[in-house]
Amino acid sequence: MLKSCSARSSAKRSAILDAAQRCFLEHGYASTSMDTVAATAAVSKATIYAHFQSKDQLFAAIIHRRCDSLACAADALEVSEITDARATLTTLARQLMSMLLDGDVLCIYRMVVAESSRHADLARTYFEAGPTRGKQRLSKTLDALVSKGLLQIDDTWLAMDQFIGMLRGEHFHRALLGLPAGDRTDLERTIEGAVETIMRAYAPRA
Amino acid sequence: MLKSCSARSSAKRSAILDAAQRCFLEHGYASTSMDTVAATAAVSKATIYAHFQSKDQLFAAIIHRRCDSLACAADALEVSEITDARATLTTLARQLMSMLLDGDVLCIYRMVVAESSRHADLARTYFEAGPTRGKQRLSKTLDALVSKGLLQIDDTWLAMDQFIGMLRGEHFHRALLGLPAGDRTDLERTIEGAVETIMRAYAPRA
DNA sequence: GTCTATAGAGCGATAGAC
DNA sequence: GTCTATCGCTCTATAGAC
Structure with a gap:
């Protein structure tokens, strides 16, 4: 060989x-x-x-490599069977939350935020490989829910942004800053709350 | 003198x-x-x-000073007249967004995130002076809306977390990473979207 | 390509004069 | 308290042997 x-x-x-x-x-x-x-x-x-060539380029290589795996993780966000809006959203939320709260993902995020002013190109690469790509993937699932008539959404991109935003609430925020985390109950309340709010706001009207 | x-x-x-x-x-x-x-x-x-005494302590002094002004800004978040839920939420959202997108506020946030693992105590101080204090202040307004029967919310803390989370969506995220910002229309859509979603999810039931 | 050794600059922090 | 000067260390990056 x-x-x-x-x-x-x-x-x-x-x-x-x-x-x-x-x-x-x-x-x-x-x-x-x-x-x-x-x-x-x-x-x-x-x-x-x-x-x-330099420390900067080594850093760039690391970030790019992490972005690749981040993109893969983003592409893996998926719900196989879509029959129930609540169940689908809950599954999505759980997947997304465990990804957001992953130690390595938090670390790279902290680093990109920290160096964003000095490494603007890396910030852009990260944003496209991570948040944007993930949102694109998730929006498809939301579109599927809409086309099945299970939800009624004009702007699925906005709705997805809202859904993700609600998940990135205090629980995520504390984890990002390395503060003592809320317990599992707290996490569940965040997830269920986000799902419930989306369900109510975008329920199909009679 | x-x-x-x-x-x-x-x-x-x-x-x-x-x-x-x-x-x-x-x-x-x-x-x-x-x-x-x-x-x-x-x-x-x-x-x-x-x-x-040291660079570390100078840094701590700066962060504490910024946290004081952050706390003042958080306390200033207020809506004087509360008669309409939609108008109140919109005013709140505008105030909060202009605070979140402020250049200096973004800078200190980047720095706290960056150094959170090496300066855990500062991260905690920041979190209490900023996000927590702001949320406490805003929750009062939400409570007022509930007590007037304009909204129906079981967990106002959760609802506030969701409201803020939706505002800290893609528009904020891009600003945090120093990426080309969305335009004013984009900002307005985020604000109106968040207000609309809260309105629908927590509208008083008949 | 890989090593040891080191250049050359910049760092946080201090000594000592005033 | 404030300065100039400098210590002692660590940093990024490179030179030269193999």
Whole structure:
């Protein structure tokens, strides 16, 4: 079995990317040194610079890689059987919430927010791979509910924005800031509340 | 007129605080050096350390000061005359949105998010002075609407969370990440949409 | 490509004169 | 309190041997 010898697929390169990801996610961009990355990857600092032009470009590579997996996660948001609006919305909400509250997802979000003014291009890449792509995917499900007559929505994009916004309420907010989280009951109330409000606001009229 | 000679009120101290605030808000905590703060304040670095024990404590002082003004802004959220639910919610939404989209408020929010893992206490202070205090203030208005029979809400805290969440949708999200903002029409649609959804979900039943 | 060693700049924080 | 000067350290990035 021939192993590709291109720089992009070397084992060291992967080790560097994995280590850098862990360091950046854990300590943030500005607070992570290349020495730390090198030590974590069990590689010399010079080796890092053989693969990546600068710390900035290493950071960009990490964010892009995370965005890819974020896009995959966004595409995975789906409800197989659509027969009941409430059940569909609840399933969607649960999927979305567990994604939003995921530790790594929160970390990359914190980092993108933190560096958005200094890395505007990365902020845009992230926004398209994550929130926008996720919303597009979820809007389809909402469209399906509408076309089945289970909900009556003029602007499904707006409705989706509202649904997601309600889910990103206090519970999410506390998690983002690393504050003691509300319990499971609190999470359930957020989910059920968002579903209930959408149901009432967009119920088909008689 | 006697001038207080306590360290807390010296002119230099104020200059340092103002300069540090500008630097931190503009470039973030980790990317701002004490030399930059000193130069911006037109003060020597040693003078800064005469007033503040460390960079961390200077940062804390800035955040606490911003939290005070954030709390004042939160307390200012109010609707004088409450006769119509829709009008009241719209006024509330406009006030809240212009506060959320304010440049300095966004900057401090980015910074708190960025440093939340390294400055957990500041994240908590911020959360209480900003989001929580604002929500408490706004919930009172919602309570007033309920007691007047203009809305029917079991859990006003949840309803407020939902209302704010809908306002913190894509428009806000783009502003937070410094992406090209939606236009004024987009903003209006977000506000009207949130009001309409709350109106429908919590309309008094016959 | 990968290492060791180090350059060269910038950092937070302090000493000591006034 | 405020300054100038500087310490001691860490940083990003590179040079040169292999």
